[in-house]
Amino acid sequence: xxxxxxxxxxxxxxxxxxxxxxxxxxxxxxxxxxxxxxxxxxxxxxxxxxxxxxxxxxxxxxxxxxxxxxxxxxxxxxxxxxxxxxxxxxxxxxxxxxxxxxxxxxxxxxxxxxxxxxxxxxxxxxxxxxxxxxxxxxxxxxxxxxxxxxxxxxxxxxxxxxxxxxxxxxxxxxxxxxxxxxxxxxxxxxxxxxxxxxxxxxxxxxxxxxxxxxxxxxxxxxxxxxxxxxxxxxxxxxxxxxxxxxxxxxxxxxxxxxx
Numbered sequence: 268x269x270x271x272x273x274x275x276x277x278x279x280x281x282x283x284x285x286x287x288x289x290x291x292x293x294x295x296x297x298x299x300x301x302x303x304x305x306x307x308x309x310x311x312x313x314x315x316x317x318x319x320x321x322x323x324x325x326x327x328x329x330x331x332x333x334x335x336x337x338x339x340x341x342x343x344x345x346x347x348x349x350x351x352x353x354x355x356x357x358x359x360x361x362x363x364x365x366x367x368x369x370x371x372x373x374x375x376x377x378x379x380x381x382x383x384x385x386x387x388x389x390x391x392x393x394x395x396x397x398x399x400x401x402x403x404x405x406x407x408x409x410x411x412x413x414x415x416x417x418x419x420x421x422x423x424x425x426x427x428x429x430x431x432x433x434x435x436x437x438x439x440x441x442x443x444x445x446x447x448x449x450x451x452x453x454x455x456x457x458x459x460x461x462x463x464x465x466x467x468x469x470x471x472x473x474x475x476x477x478x479x480x481x482x483x484x485x486x487x488x489x490x491x492x493x494x495x496x497x498x499x500x501x502x503x504x505x506x507x508x509x510x511x512x513x514x515x516x517x518x519x520x521x522x523x524x525x526x
Contacts, residue, residue, distance in 0.1 A: 286499055287525075288316035291353070291517040295525050302327075305514045309333040312507055312514040317491065321394045321465060323387070324496045326505060328477060329489040334510075338482040342492055344508050345381040348372035349500035354517055364513050368504050374497060382493040384476050390493075391469040395462055 290303045302315035311331040318325050324347065332338045348354065348368045355367055372379075382390070477490030492505075500520070507514040 286319050287521040288319070288503055288518040289521045289525055291502070291519050293519070293521075293525060303516045303518075305516065307512050307514070309335070310338065310509055310512065312509065312516075314505060314507070314514075314516045316503075316518060319496055319499070321468075322390055322496050323382075324494040324503075326492045326494075327489070328492050328507065329487060330482060330507075330509060331487045332482045332484055335484050337484060338510050339479075340477075340482050340488055340509060341479040342381045342477045342490075343383065343479065345492055345494075346379045346506045347374070347381075347494045348379065348504040348506075349374050349498075349502065351501050353502050353519075354504045357515060364506055364515055368506075371502075372504075373500065378495045378497055380494075382495060384472065384478070387472060387476060387493045388469065391465055391472070394465050395469070 289301055290299065293299045293301070302313055305312050305314075310333070311329075313329040313331075315327045316325075317327050330338070330340055346365065348371065350371045350373045352371055354371050357364060357367060475491045477488065477492055480488065482488050494505075502520070503518040505516040505518070507516070
């Protein structure tokens with residue numbers, strides 16, 4: 268029973284969905300978009316949260332350049348902060364966004380920078396292996412439960428006297444076995460499904476992840492930005508530096524009423 272309970276708790280952890288993030292002032296009543304748009308010096312940056320899953324916090328970022336000059340865009344310089352309290356607004360250009368945000372963040376310093384393509388690939392490959400292992404563990408569990416149930420029924424059949432207590436134990440065992448088999452089947456299916464989508468994400472990573480580049484004038488760059496996840500928080504701040512200007516995006520955890 269203790270082993271079954273532990274594995275059932277693993278099921279909850281393996282099938283939990285990540286949280287949705289929306290702009291800090293988002294209002295469904297006013298039909299606000301789920302993305303944020305910031306503009307400065309003929310540069311436009313648009314950011315939207317994609318998902319928080321597979322140990323990653325993923326955003327979709329688009330940068331539009333109409334400045335008349337090429338722009339250097341380097342995702343390795345992007346930062347994010349997260350915590351339980353809203354981040355203070357910046358009062359002027361003299362404010363250092365990192366100094367202002369740091370005291371309110373619960374994300375360790377080494378986890379604040381966006382991840383490179385190689386690191387994201389490692390994340391996905393690790394997830395694929397873990398999902399495969401989880402499916403194997405629960406497959407073995409289901410076979411073990413069936414074998415144990417058959418063995419118990421065989422022992423009961425050899426008893427000379429079959430009491431009401433024996434019958435009650437048999438019924439309880441049958442219910443436990445059926446419940447465990449349903450649970451393990453759900454875990455295996457979930458692991459296989461997540462494995463499929465993780466492989467798909469890995470396959471398209473080259474095309475989707477934002478890479479460093481010099482963005483020409485009158486052109487746009489769009490891609491996914493990946494940050495490491497070390498927990499779930501209520502408030503997030505993403506800092507996107509472009510040519511010395513910091514685009515600061517504030518998001519919050521979505522409420523039920525936001526969907």
